[in-house]
Amino acid sequence: xxxxxLVTGCxxxxxxHAVDRLLAQGHVVIGIDNFSTGMRExxxxxxxxxxxxxxxxxxxxxxxxxxxxxxxxxxxxxxxxADVRHGLNQPDRDLYQNTMVTFHVLEAxxxxxxxxxxxxxxxxxxxxxxxxxxxxDGPFPIQTxxxxxxxxxxxxxIAAYCEGYxxxxxxxxxxxxLGERYTHGHVYDFYRKLKEDPKVLNVLGNGRQTKSYLxxxxxxxxxxxxxxxSEEKVNIFNLGYDGCCEVRDSVGWICHKLGLNPQVIYxxxxxxxxxxxxxxxxxxxxxxxxxxxPQYTIQEAIGLTVAYLQNHEWVYERRA
Amino acid sequence: xxxxxLVTGCxxxxxxHAVDRLLAQGHVVIGIDNFSTGMRExxxxxxxxxxxxxxxxxxxxxxxxxxxxxxxxxxxxxxxxADVRHGLNQPDRDLYQNTMVTFHVLEAxxxxxxxxxxxxxxxxxxxxxxxxxxxxDGPFPIQTxxxxxxxxxxxxxIAAYCEGYxxxxxxxxxxxxLGERYTHGHVYDFYRKLKEDPKVLNVLGNGRQTKSYLxxxxxxxxxxxxxxxSEEKVNIFNLGYDGCCEVRDSVGWICHKLGLNPQVIYxxxxxxxxxxxxxxxxxxxxxxxxxxxPQYTIQEAIGLTVAYLQNHEWVYERRA
Numbered sequence: 204x205x206x207x208x209l210v211t212g213c214x215x216x217x218x219x220h221a222v223d224r225l226l227a228q229g230h231v232v233i234g235i236d237n238f239s240t241g242m243r244e245x246x247x248x249x250x251x252x253x254x255x256x257x258x259x260x261x262x263x264x265x266x267x268x269x270x271x272x273x274x275x276x277x278x279x280x281x282x283x284x285a286d287v288r289h290g291l292n293q294p295d296r297d298l299y300q301n302t303m304v305t306f307h308v309l310e311a312x313x314x315x316x317x318x319x320x321x322x323x324x325x326x327x328x329x330x331x332x333x334x335x336x337x338x339x340d341g342p343f344p345i346q347t348x349x350x351x352x353x354x355x356x357x358x359x360x361i362a363a364y365c366e367g368y369x370x371x372x373x374x375x376x377x378x379x380x381l382g383e384r385y386t387h388g389h390v391y392d393f394y395r396k397l398k399e400d401p402k403v404l405n406v407l408g409n410g411r412q413t414k415s416y417l418x419x420x421x422x423x424x425x426x427x428x429x430x431x432x433s434e435e436k437v438n439i440f441n442l443g444y445d446g447c448c449e450v451r452d453s454v455g456w457i458c459h460k461l462g463l464n465p466q467v468i469y470x471x472x473x474x475x476x477x478x479x480x481x482x483x484x485x486x487x488x489x490x491x492x493x494x495x496x497p498q499y500t501i502q503e504a505i506g507l508t509v510a511y512l513q514n515h516e517w518v519y520e521r522r523a
Numbered sequence: 524x525x526x527x528x529l530v531t532g533c534x535x536x537x538x539x540h541a542v543d544r545l546l547a548q549g550h551v552v553i554g555i556d557n558f559s560t561g562m563r564e565x566x567x568x569x570x571x572x573x574x575x576x577x578x579x580x581x582x583x584x585x586x587x588x589x590x591x592x593x594x595x596x597x598x599x600x601x602x603x604x605a606d607v608r609h610g611l612n613q614p615d616r617d618l619y620q621n622t623m624v625t626f627h628v629l630e631a632x633x634x635x636x637x638x639x640x641x642x643x644x645x646x647x648x649x650x651x652x653x654x655x656x657x658x659x660d661g662p663f664p665i666q667t668x669x670x671x672x673x674x675x676x677x678x679x680x681i682a683a684y685c686e687g688y689x690x691x692x693x694x695x696x697x698x699x700x701l702g703e704r705y706t707h708g709h710v711y712d713f714y715r716k717l718k719e720d721p722k723v724l725n726v727l728g729n730g731r732q733t734k735s736y737l738x739x740x741x742x743x744x745x746x747x748x749x750x751x752x753s754e755e756k757v758n759i760f761n762l763g764y765d766g767c768c769e770v771r772d773s774v775g776w777i778c779h780k781l782g783l784n785p786q787v788i789y790x791x792x793x794x795x796x797x798x799x800x801x802x803x804x805x806x807x808x809x810x811x812x813x814x815x816x817p818q819y820t821i822q823e824a825i826g827l828t829v830a831y832l833q834n835h836e837w838v839y840e841r842r843a
Contacts, residue, residue, distance in 0.1 A: 291687045294633075298626055302676065306618055313614075329663075330682070342660040343649075345757055347686040352679030356622065359672030362650070366667040367611045367797050437665055477687050 207231040209275045209317075211262060211308060212282030214241025216384045217323060219249070220423055221279050226252045233271065235282070237261040242521055245384050262304040265311070272315035277430075279321045280308050283354075286387060287327055288476050290349035297353035305357040309364050318369060321426065324358055324376045326415075326443065326485050327351035336486035339376070339439050348478030358439075365436045372436075373429055375422075378443035378483055381504040382419030383511045386518050389450065390508045393457050395519055397465060404458075404465045407475035410451040413482045415443040418504035421497040425490050432493045441485035448501050450475075456502050460509045527551040529595045529637075531582060531628060532602030534561025536704045537643060539569070540743055541599050546572045553591065555602065557581040562841055565704050582624040585631070592635035597750075599641045600628050603674075606707060607647055608796050610669035617673035625677040629684050638689060641746065644678055644696045646763065646805050647671035656806035659696070659759050668798030678759075685756045692756075693749055695742075698763035698803055701824040702739030703831045706838050709770065710825060713777050714832045715839055717785060724778075724785045727795035730771040733802045735763040738824035741817040745810050752813045761805035768821050770795075776822050780829045 208225050212218035213234025218241070225232045226249055234249065235258045249255040260267050262282055272278070284300035305322075312320065329337050330347040346352040364370045379388055396404055425442050433440070454467055473481045499507070512518070528545050532538035533554025538561070545552045551574045554566065558579065569575040580587050582602055592598070604620035625642075632640065649657045650667040666672040684690045699708055716724055745762050753760070774787055793801050819827070832838070 290683075294630065294684075294687075295626070298623075298680075302622070306615070310614065340662040342663070344663060345759075346679040346682040349680070349683045349687065352676070352683040355679045356672070356676030359666040359675045360618075360669070362666040363610075363669045363672040363798070364614075367614075367669065439665075478683070 205229045205231065206276040207233070207274055208277050208279060209233045209235065209272060210279040210281065211235045212241060213257070214238060214243060214245050215281060216386060217380060217419060217422065218279065218281035219245035219384055220419055221281065221426070222246070222249045222255065224423055224427065226254055230254065233258060233275065235260055235262065235271070240386070242386070242518065262307055263299065265307045268307055268311035269314050272311045272317050275315065275317045277319040277321065278308060278312060278317060280305060281323045283323065284350070287348050287350040287478065291477060294349055297349045301353035302356040302360070306360055309360060312370070313364070313368055318371060320361060320370060320372045321430065322357065322361055322372060322374045324354045324374050325351065326376050326378050326441065326483050327480065328355040328358065328376060331480055335482055336484045337441070338486040339441055339489055347480065350478070362437045373426070373433065373438045373440070375426060375429070376439070376441050376485065377422065378415040378417055378485055380419050380422050381416050381508040383507070385419070385508050385511065389453065390457060390505060391512065393454065394509060394512045397458070397461060397463055401463050402465050404454065404467045406450060406454065406467060406469050408450065408470055408472045408479065410449060410454065410469045411473065412450045412475060412479065413447045413484065414450065415447045415484050416501045416504055417442060417444050417497060418499035418507065421499055425495045428493050428495045429490060440490045441487050442490060443485040443487050444497050444501050445487050446501065447484045453505055456505045457509055460506050525549045525551065526596040527553070527594055528597050528599060529553045529555065529592060530599040530601065531555045532561060533577070534558060534563060534565050535601060536706060537700060537739060537742065538599065538601035539565035539704055540739055541601065541746070542566070542569050542575065544743055544747065546574055550574065553578060553595065555580055555582065555591070560706070562706070562838065582627055583619065585627045588627055588631035589634050592631045592637050595635065595637045597639035597641065598628060598632060598637060600625060601643045603643065604670070607668050607670040607798065611797060614669055617669045621673035622676040622680070626680055629680060632690070633684070633688055638691060640681060640690060640692045641750065642677065642681055642692060642694045644674045644694050645671065646696050646698050646761065646803050647800065648675045648678065648696060651800055655802055656804045657761070658806040659761055659809055667800065670798070682757045693746070693753065693758045693760070695746060695749070696759065696761050696805065697742065698735040698737050698805055700739050700742050701736050701828040703827070705739070705828050705831065709773065710777060710828045711832065713774065714829060717778070717781060717783055721783050722785050724774065724787045726770060726774060726787060726789050728770065728790055728792045728799065730769060730774065730789045731793065732770045732795060732799065733767045733804065734770065735767045735804050736821045736824055737762060737764050737817060738819035738827065741819055745815045748813050748815045749810060760810045761807050762810060763805040763807050764817050764821050765807050766821065767804045773825055776825050777829055780826050
């Protein structure tokens, strides 16, 4: 049965893929984006579909929101500041772009009697967890970044709305996602640096940071499967690859893919920046028990990402 | 060595006791309160002390804050909306009064290079935890109230400031606190109801809710001990009594203390209200390992609270 979805951050990396999938399934989709980091090019296919309507607006504009949510069956709330690294330079950014925006979305939903929300959280909410791989019900987390803190606050608000107002939520704690339309993160940065200087690559940290990455279509497979099969009031799933690589591995794969052999310069730090988690590896048994498994390895996801950037170098101009 | 403290919510129940203790130790204290729920009468002793200065202001006024924090050694951040029950009637209240206010306090501290914060959190951040008694590092919590969600968000912000800006924090997750200057909660409500009608007492829920309560001076003993003895970057402690009572027990003790024998009417609900946690019992081994233990039982704390209300019935007029 076709439904009406609203996707916030519809022009973003993951949001735009969600829009394409929902439209392909025959659903009606309202997309909201303020194009602060989203890209119009990611909505080219959607814009050709009569079931898609774009609203160019800022989600902090609470008044606007209140009318747009009427008649919506489910909200994909993917709009966010997704940059974990630079939070300390502007400490109100995550608070407003993530926590406050999520509150406004929840209030618009309540006002319009929309009760289903799909939310993109992050493995950063675990801070530097001692249990690795980290399960969804791991130890009470201690935050190490403003980004993680803001997403944890979002999760708390969403769960409280589920308890208090009868909402249902699906909350996904992502590792870093890679793939087509990827426009920030280490592969993006390394590719840019190597374009500027193919002979030298400066890396933040000692390169021993251990990370898990997931390919974007595997990520969306998991989200859609969980929506269908998991029906608790609050459904929380880690989404990641069941394995990790070191930053050094990733550097090697990227350089190999590009046919480059630069001098790679590391620092002595175990963290790439304040709040960087030296080990990200999520326990994904819960989502796998629903029948999901990733189709692409970390190395394949990195390769596909590099290929995308090679064929879409304009993304760097847009973000300059 | 005498220091300069700033106490937010200085005219509140716990804040005013903290002010009195700090002044008794010879420290200089700046108190901030907007008197939305705080009471001037609680500051009568403080106002006689030359080391005390009161600032009547709202902590959401970020500009004001920025100058008042200069030269402060440590902030007791106790200002909050402390009402867990009515959050659903006004869902932005906890977000602004707790989360946003805490952000403003942290920013004022950062601006003025103040790096020590004492924070009153709550056992409500655990939601309905399956591990009872609940330890500080219990399972990743699922929020069941906007109040708990807002305090969890505060904890996350504080921890991220510790990691990012070199702050040190002492975060205390309280059970309900009882004692002198107590002006909201079940003893307060039951006393008022019994004054109005000594023959009938209507109770929210089935009376089997199992709660732990702590006497306010035991609470402050713990806070001051933890400040002195625990020196991690982020120091989190449950504060509660190592035991519980049922609401029915509490009703009995209150009635006995008042010499009343009303008809007590319960509902069928296991929760007194949406978001009420049927069992609150915190594991306090961590704070006890520092050498603290409560001096008053739950029954004694309830008795002292009833006695206080009997001798200070004006608190009801102030809050009418």
